[in-house]
Amino acid sequence: MTEVATVRRSRITPEREAELYSAVLDLLREVGYDALTMDAVAARTRSSKATLYRQWGGKPELVAKAVRHSKPGGSLSDIDTGSLRGDLHSLTLRSDDCQMEQNSALMRGLAMAVHGNPDLLKAFKEHLIEPEMAEFKRVLQRAVDRGEVRADNPAADYMMHMMIGAFAARTLLDEQPPTQAFLLSYIDAVVLPALGVPTS
Amino acid sequence: MTEVATVRRSRITPEREAELYSAVLDLLREVGYDALTMDAVAARTRSSKATLYRQWGGKPELVAKAVRHSKPGGSLSDIDTGSLRGDLHSLTLRSDDCQMEQNSALMRGLAMAVHGNPDLLKAFKEHLIEPEMAEFKRVLQRAVDRGEVRADNPAADYMMHMMIGAFAARTLLDEQPPTQAFLLSYIDAVVLPALGVPTS
Structure with missing residues (x-):
């Protein structure tokens, strides 16, 4: 099972994955979660819906992964101003x-x-x-x-x-x-x- | 125009209007604005969609009126504790x-x-x-x-x-x-x- 999942995932390059997540976050900001459709994601990213479902399972999984992928910028470890x-x-x-x-x-x-x-x-x-x-x-x-x-x-x-x-x-x-x-x-x-x- | 609007409005009693607004607010809380449909309002309130559209014009108007109708409870004028x-x-x-x-x-x-x-x-x-x-x-x-x-x-x-x-x-x-x-x-x-x- 794990191997199959890995093989499936590898069909999409990390760059393409990042591009998809970025499009999902853009759509989220524009229309919100409820109005976001897999059709819109497919259209925006020029993917087929079948690919999106095969790769992510569904809308909650895709959105959760996209949010997970968006790291809050930078690390704080270097901020220490003394006050x-x-x-x-x-x-x-x-x-x-x-x-x-x-x-x-x-x-x-x-x-x-x-x-x-x-x-x-x-x-x-x-x-x-x-x-x-x-x-x-x-x-x-x-x-x-x-x-x-x-x-x-x-x-x-x-x-x-x-x-x-x-x-x-x-x-x-x-x-x-x-x-x-x-x-x-x-x-x-x-x-x-x-x-x-x-x-x- | 104003008279026609008044006549139209008078088809619904204030009690019925309050009941409708309360159902709209319940639905809003449950599913949010985007997922709220006139179908759901009609079903919940046992109205026809035609009546809802005739009376309110559409979803934004109906929701705005419902929100407008929900007064925040009580007046403050009697609160004055001295601190x-x-x-x-x-x-x-x-x-x-x-x-x-x-x-x-x-x-x-x-x-x-x-x-x-x-x-x-x-x-x-x-x-x-x-x-x-x-x-x-x-x-x-x-x-x-x-x-x-x-x-x-x-x-x-x-x-x-x-x-x-x-x-x-x-x-x-x-x-x-x-x-x-x-x-x-x-x-x-x-x-x-x-x-x-x-x-x-």
């Missing part, structure tokens, strides 16, 4: 406004679909949310170790809620994608004061 | 956990759809977001008037981002609907400290 404010600002500046707009559209497109689709939810959490959370936790832990943030500060548990919430609320309330300028301002106005860190 | 913490807690306690779960599902169902559908976005903002914002602004203004919050506190501009963000992030990160307990804890840990208000 929580510096680290959070650097984290924010890793994604340019265009990438943030794309992530925002992707999040919107998936938010409804992950509900009631465990495979998709798993891919979404494992490959988009959890790597982000791990990075923010590392940054926060260093701030605690430096004595910048008290270990028992109640806002520490809500680090990700503050950041993801700002991201989501910006789209919803202001009808515009989150930008670097907005997130830097939010970090200074909300996140750092909640954590008891002076911003000047 | 920002008390007011924010009272605001939160107005919706029980079941209502919050419903609002969270509704928000999820609409988040994708409002994008690219100006009528729906307008109904969503006018009838769900803006009344909430006005209430939070009133509460905040009273806190500024009392001297509890500085007028130039930068977090004041993000009051709604903090609250809506907590609501949205809870669903996304913790895979559970926001509860009263969660929001009260978030208000104490994040919102009040960001606004410079001591929580004890």
